[in-house]
Each structure stands twice: as structure tokens, then as C-alpha cells.
Amino acid sequence: MSTQHFSISQLANEFNVTTRTIRFYEAEGLLLPRRQGQTRVYTNRERVRLKLILRGKRLGLSLREIREVLQIYDLxxxxxxxxxxxxxxxxxxxxxxxxxxxxxxxxxxxxxxxxxxxxxxxxxxxxxxxx
Structure with missing residues (x-):
């Protein structure tokens, strides 16, 4: 089974957010893309995590609460x-x-x-x- 990969621009366009927003979530440790040189490579797992983050933000959850949800998703x-x-x-x-x-x-x-x-x-x- 092959893993689908996404660029930061693809995810930004799909979820109607800026690449800066995605990089912010990376800096917070909520997203952990792989790197190929200077390029960020996102798997479907990171795509789902971004979807959960944005859903949590829409619901008014704090970053701490979103982190807890993501930890459950991971574990x-x-x-x-x-x-x-x-x-x-x-x-x-x-x-x-x-x-x-x-x-x-x-x-x-x-x-x-x-x-x-x-x-x-x-x-x-x-x-x-x-x-």
C-alpha cells in the first residue's frame, strides 16, 4: 500500500489556511512532517492531524486541549x-x-x-x- 504525500501548499489550499498557519502548528509540535531537503513532506497522517487541529480550533478548544486529542489519536x-x-x-x-x-x-x-x-x-x- 503506497502512502499519499502532500506539500504544505496542497494542505494550505485544501483546508483554506496559510502556510504560515501550518508552520505555526509545526512549531507547536502538533504537526511533524518529514523533510526531503528543504521541502516538507506530509503524509495522510499529518493531513488528518491538521484536520483535527482545525476542527478543534473551530470548536474553541485551546492548543493544550487539541494536543491532548492528538495524543489520543497517536496512542x-x-x-x-x-x-x-x-x-x-x-x-x-x-x-x-x-x-x-x-x-x-x-x-x-x-x-x-x-x-x-x-x-x-x-x-x-x-x-x-x-x-
Whole structure:
């Protein structure tokens, strides 16, 4: 079975990212392409890793969390364990976002209340409204 190889430009085009982005993930140790002279050579394994990295970023995972997912991908050949770990990361991210959403709703309510108080004060005191 022959292994498919990709250039950095091919991966950048496929995933609509810059080559600089891919090099950043390399510098972070998330991608480990082989080298042929000065040329980076990516296998399908690196392509899948890039896909996982970008999916993790879209979901709002940190690089640390993405690294953990990739370690499971590297160490576990059991896809079920990989999926369970990813589901856990997704649930954690969802809980954080739900808490942020709740905090934003409270803040918006407070802003509405203060704005109404200010508008009422202006309406009840024509001298303040003129300034």
C-alpha cells in the first residue's frame, strides 16, 4: 500500500489556511512532517492531524486541549476511545460557552436597567438633557 504525500501548499489550499498557519502548528509540535531537503513532506497522517487541529480550533478548544486529542489519536488505535475523549472536550467547551452566555445575558440586563435609569433621569430633569 503506497502512502499519499502532500506539500504544505496542497494542505494550505485544501483546508483554506496559510502556510504560515501550518508552520505555526509545526512549531507547536502538533504537526511533524518529514523533510526531503528543504521541502516538507506530509503524509495522510499529518493531513488528518491538521484536520483535527482545525476542527478543534473551530470548536474553541485551546492548543493544550487539541494536543491532548492528538495524543489520543497517536496512542490509541481504538477510535471509540478517541471519540469519547473528543466528546468530553466538546461537553467541557459547551459548558464554558453556556456559562459565558448566561453571564452575557445578565450583563445585557444590567446595561438595559442602567440605560433606562439614565434616560429617566434625563427626562425628569430638562436641565440635564440640555447639557
Amino acid at each position: 490509541e488505535k481504538d477510535e471509540v476511545k478517541q471519540l469519547h475523549a473528543f466528546v468530553e472536550k466538546i461537553r467541557n467547551r459547551r459548558a464554558i460557552l453556556e456559562q459565558q452566555q448566561h453571564d452575557i445575558e445578565i450583563l445585557l440586563s444590567e446595561l438595559d436597567k442602567v440605560e433606562k435609569q439614565c434616560l429617566t433621569a434625563l427626562a425628569n430633569n430638562p436641565h440635564l438633557a440640555a447639557e
